Amino acid sequence: MRTLINLQTHRREELVDITADVRAAVRASGAQNGLVALYAQGATAALMIQENWDASVPTDVVECLQRLVPRGVWRHDEQDGNGDAHIKAGLVGPSETIPLIDGQLGLSTWQGIFFCEFDGPRSSRTVICTVIPDP
């Protein structure tokens, strides 16, 4: 069963907590056990499992990536000015696969699912959620 999760982003770079959306998609699937495969479309976006207690860690992630992959020094910047966004998206990666256990995501207490925007704001971003039941 497949669900499309649509979202908006509001800054050039931010992590958006989509855990509740994924939980709703899993519940709607009715599946109890198996895998939940998540995939972020967009070559300047990614997914990250990260602590969801407050904004500190998501902000730290954005700032750490800004240090590691500075803006404005890449070949691709001559085309689109967003070379850093592509590199960050590739390093973090668009896919995460999470176990489904008795109808619940197999996250630990502090793990949340975050959409990573590296070239926003965007009015429409899509995460594809595929639930594969364990036969």
Place this chain on the structure above:
Amino acid sequence: MRTLINLQTHRREELVDITADVRAAVRASGAQNGLVALYAQGATAALMIQENWDASVPTDVVECLQRLVPRGVWRHDEQDGNGDAHIKAGLVGPSETIPLIDGQLGLSTWQGIFFCEFDGPRSSRTVICTVIPDP
């Protein structure tokens, strides 16, 4: 079929080879072909496929990440003092999906499966192993 792999960690940061545990879980499942999806619980832990010949590469990985994500300079450190551990865990990521081929993991000769501890030592860490047979 799902198996929980439990382990202890002994240092703040280390890579622990869990390849033998995953092999045992796959064997117990009886599945011959399909996918082995692994997921590390804990927002300061991750999984990495890495060379398993000796301790040199796992140690290099820990030291490289210490350079890239230094300790003690993050917003989240005001709460828990482990901001670096969360960032490292998010960048490395908690999920890896490995093909299952005739009852064996589709690893190459030098690829091993490592649990990455970034905020240890911990008396109990969990990796969830889900085997999905190819129907």
Place this chain on the structure above:
Amino acid sequence: MRTLINLQTHRREELVDITADVRAAVRASGAQNGLVALYAQGATAALMIQENWDASVPTDVVECLQRLVPRGVWRHDEQDGNGDAHIKAGLVGPSETIPLIDGQLGLSTWQGIFFCEFDGPRSSRTVICTVIPDP
């Protein structure tokens, strides 16, 4: 259904676009919906979803990783001289899982699938493509 994608690499470090090979493997499987799980064998190789418009972004990725993980300063270099290649492979990771939608890969317009070579050139590298249909 499983397909082995074989390829050659021509430089020490490069990203090779394998999107067309993956598309062919998916088409041959006949599956319409589910998951396409890709896995790169080799402890100095990885997979990255990345923009496929021209060579600028793949080159930027190689050069960014060279900055972040310099060559010749690692413990493992005393054995094989390729410590940097192992670290890069581990950070990028060998597995990506992509949704399969009505017989097509769920990539967005600019997302391509790249094999990452970090210790080439190599006459033979293998990516394992497993298609799991949604039952």
